Amino acid sequence: MKFSRLTAAILTVTTAIAPISLNRPVLLNASTVFAKETDAVAALPDWIPDDFDSAVEFRNTYGATHIDNGLICIVCPDRARKGASEDTYGFELRATEGMGQELKHGIYTYEYTETCFDVFVYQPLKQGDIVLTVADPHVQVKPSEKETGDNWEPPAIAEYTFTLDKSLNITETDIFSWLPDSKTEYNEYTKLNGEVSVKDNYLVFCTMAVAQLGDKWEPASTNKYENIKNLLSSDCTMQVPDLYDDGSVDKIYVYQAVKDGYEKISWTRTSSARPNPEEQTTYTLTADCVVLDDAQTILLPGQMRATLVDFDSGEQIILSEEQTPYIWTNISNGESSTGPILVMETNPAIVSDALGGFSDSKNFSFGLEERGLPDGYSFIDDEKRPGYYSGTILPENCMTVTRYDNGSADIIFKLKFNPTGDINNDGEFNVADVVLLQKWLLAVPDTHLANWETADFCRDNNLDIFDLVLMRKALLKSINLPVEVSVRESGGVVGAMIIYKVYCEGEKYFLSYQDLTYDQNPKHMVYKISEQEYREIMAMDYDSMIRNMNNHDGPEWSEIEFVLEVSYSDGSQKKAVSDRTPSVITKLRNLKEKYSNYVEPDEHFEYGISFYVQEDGLKLYLGPDESYSTVASIPANTRLFEKGIKKDNNEWLFTEYNGQYGWINTIGADGKPVIFFDGAAKKPVIYLYPEEETDVHVELELTEADLSTTYPRYNNGWDVTASPDGSLLNKADGTHHKYLFWDAVNCRTRFDFSEGFCVAGSDTESFLKEKLTYMGLTEDEMNEFIVYxxxxxxHNKYNLISFQGDIYTDSAKLNITPTPDSMLRIFMTYVPLEDAVDIEPQRLSTFERKGFTVVEWGGSEIKS
Incomplete structure (x- = not known):
């Protein structure tokens, strides 16, 4: 699997167009890379291609993709360049929105070949899944027959998927994470796996042909494709600049299982021009397959698959990295002979490509070795060496052997888990061990576990409350107690009852309570609590319960772990299960109060900014401080909306997650933001109209957003020569422009929607014409605004529109030299709505142009 740990700094890229020559390798998009924070020149890593030869070397070594230095590089050959002009070939990269940035796109050509190479460099910046699609922008196709209208898009040439963990380590997750797509990978794969192989539910044929010798590969006409379908092919042929290369053509054909059963697939090579007559005969590769496990596994003839399962549950046993089970074999022909030792590196594992057929032989024996067994597991009968002995399984329930018609075999070994629980190492598992683990979990001073592994009943190399519960269940044996505690408190005078329950759901801990009265319906409330609080409640009554475990005259045990009841109907108290009941009730009452109230924000937002959570497990607190209780843990890539703020606290914001309102700290422990705002400043453009030709310097200062794209390139400002008609000459590269373009991402500006306009989508055009003309845009400026x-x-049913004033201009300041005589900055924000809303109409101002005039327009969509 292709994988990389992030080591590179965040990069941004500028692109220039180089002149084209037909007598040398060409880079159409030459890239200069700058460090974002320092603007110091920083080259991309050496392994990224920067000319035609290095692109060829990349394809032959890595194939289409390679990951290193926190970057993803994709190299795609384009063989449709013949007779095309420079602007009619070359691909484009489409990426999952908001997950990273494209640093480079280079197109490399060579005079002796019609092939060119597109080189893309992409830098992921957030945890999550990424899809990178290479598309041909010069061909337009309709997405599907179901689409209507003119919704056409470039066809996808290839698609690659990746995932980033919390530390931004990149892993390729598509089929090419293991399937070869280069000459180097092809050689390594065939050397290890041969010409026909399987991986999980994929069947792989590796074929080699020499076209000059008349080689031709074709699938057999007898292939039925009933249980296995043709999936894709991968061209691993050596890439060379010379079109007349006479090397081999290496291709891989991949099939995928779709239904359990048997299937025989063949590919045949015919050779018509080989000098040796013997080599002109046909050469056939055949895969006689059995498909298993709901089409998730394929076995070839002779393969032996081994699986370790838990004897009681039948579930596959999870192996740790340190565990390597071994299988002994004995093969004989009338004489005793020791066979190979087979290794299980995974569970399940194909341990042999040749011994499956032996399982039907009377002179073949095998079994698990005692060394390498998973921790805590042992053979079903310790006194017998379990195994398959020349057709007989001893003991008979220790394993199953299934033989298939294609000569493969499936072996399942059954192992018994034997947790002793004897953590005080006195030779017995009893109440004393349970009490000792409870004290250790509660951090009682001087508590020592002599043999902690025996208490790891969950087999996860960790001791926690769940191990304690399982130990207690094992000690009680016949009692099936769920992981929960409930407390019932009733008041007979007013007929009221409150039922508290603390329970666990996976790794989540919940406190729920239900209010019951005679004159109203039940009220249910559920809150997430911390693991420590859960542990405290679960442990509060263990001592008294353990004292009663063997007391047959004590309380009866039900399916609930323990129930504490206090009734005050006649002023007297019923005998409770525990003598510590009041403290448990007090604890739950306090938790109820703690998780019932959140701190109100100073300012509420009806149309708040949307944002994405970048850090997995971001805590939602009841107040804007970590001293408040945690009510939720928010996973990475969750999209939320800002609901409010505290006026004196910029680091915390008020939001809602899964129905629970609370506060999140937007700054992590390392001082970096842990959320990414979805807001964006879209296409602000700046027009300059001096009274005479003037050299103008324009600087943009963003205080609540991150500059994303500029054109012409922004480098500590724009330096242009502006003419009275608005035309601009960019001094940096001599290009001509009508305006200066910029946009921004991670926009954190809290826009004002106290006034505005609610406009039907169908009325948007007439509305914009009226308002933009009133505010002072010329016809050309207005048309460009509306076109965008x-x-x-x-197409929205309604748009809530508000033109921003100081809130925008204070967060995106323009510093222009010489100083303009008049400046108009129009920034429109809108919220798409399904239903119309009432809003106070906004009072707009008109604009008078005088002297050196600067005009800017732009906008932002606020997602509701």
């Missing part, structure tokens, strides 16, 4: 925004707005 109308397609994004007119």
């Amino acid at each position: 925004w109308l397609p994004l707005m007119e």
Whole structure:
């Protein structure tokens, strides 16, 4: 699997167009890379191709993709360049939105071949899943027959998927994470796996042909494709600049199982021009397959698959990295002979490609060795060496052997888990061990576990409350107690009852309570509590319960772990299961109060900014401080909305997650943000109209967003020569422009929607024409505004529109030299709505142009 640990700094890239020559390798998009924070020149790593030859070497070594230095590089050959002009070939990269940035796109050509190579460099920046699609922008196709209208898009050439963990380590997750797509990978794969192989539910044929010798590979006409389907092919042929290379053509054909059963697939090579007549005969590769496990496994003839399962549950045993089970074999022909030792590196594992057929032989024996067994597991009968002895299984329930018609075999070894629980090492598992583990979990001073592994009943190399519960269940044996505690408190005078329950759901801990009265319906409330609080409640009554375990005259045990009841109907108290009942009730009452109230924000937002959580397990607190209780743990990539703020606290924001309101700290322990705002400043453009030709310097200062794309390139500002008609000459590269373009991401500005307009989507065009003309845009400026925004707005049922003033200009300051005589900055924000809303109409101002005039327009969609 392709994998990389992030080591590179965040990079951004500028692109220039190089002149084209037909007598040398060409880079159409030459890239200069800058460090984002320092603007110091920093080269991309050496392994990333920067010319045609290095692109060829990359494809032959890595195939289409390679991961290193926190970067993903994709190299795609384009063989459709013949007779095409420079602007009609070359691919584009489409990426999952908001997950990273494209640092480079280079197109490399060579005079002696019609092939060119597209090189993309992409840097992921957030935890989660990423899809990178290479598409051909010069060909347009309709997505599907179900689509209507003119919704056309470039066809996908290839698609690759990746995932990033919390530390931004990158792992490729598509089929090419293991399937070869280069000459080097092809050689390594065939050397290890041969010409026909399987991986999970994939069947792989590796074929080699020499076209000059008349080689031709074709699938057999007898292939039925009933249980296995043709999936894809991978071209691993050596890439060379010379079109007349006479090397081999190496291709891989991949099939995927779709239904359990048998299937025989064949590929045949015919050779018509080989000098040796013997080599001109046909050469056939055949895979006689059995498909198992709901089409998740394929076995070839002779293969032996071994699986270790728990004897009681039948579930597969999870192996740790340190555990390697071994299988002994004995093969004989009338004489005793020791066979190979087979290794299980995974569970299950194909341990042999040749011994499956032996399982039907009377002179073949095998079994698990005692060394390497998973921790805590042993043979069913310790006095007998379990195994398959020349057709007989001893003991008979220790394993199963299934033989298939294609000559493969499936072996299941059954092992018994024997937790002793004897953590005080006195030779017995009893109440004393349970009490000792309870004290250790509660951090009682001087508590020592002599043999802690025996208490790891969950087999996860960790001791926690769940091991304690399982130990107690094992000690009680016949009692099936769930992991929960409930407390019932009733008041007979007013007929009221409160039922508290603390329970566990996976790794989540919950406190629920239900209010019952005679004159109202039950009220249920559920809150997430901390693991420590859960442990405390679970442990509060263990001592008294353990004292009663063997007391047959004591309370009866039900399916609930323990029930504490206190009744005050006649002023007297019933005898409770525990003498510590009041303390348990007090604890639960306090928790109920603790998790019932959150701190209100100073300012509520009806249309708050949306944002994504970047850090897995981000805590939701009842107040804007970590001293408040935690009510939820939010997973990474969750999209939320800002609901409010405290005026004197910029680091905390008020939000809602799964129906629970609370506060999150937006700054992590390392001082970096743990959320990424979804807001964006879309296409602000700046027009400059001096009274005479003037050299102008323009600087943009963003205080609540991150600059994303600029054109012409922004490098500590723009330096242009502006003419009275608005035309601009960019001094950096001599290019001409109508305006300066910029946009921004991670926009944190809290826009004002106290005034505005609610406009039907169908009325957007007429509304914009009226308001933009009133505010002072010329016809050309207004048309360019509408051309950009109308397609994004007119298909919404309604748009809530508000033109921002100081809130925008204070967060995106323009510093222009010489100072303009008049400046108009229009920034429209809108919220798409399903239903119309009432809003106070916004009062707009008109604009008078005088002297050196600067005009800017832009906008942002606020997702509701």
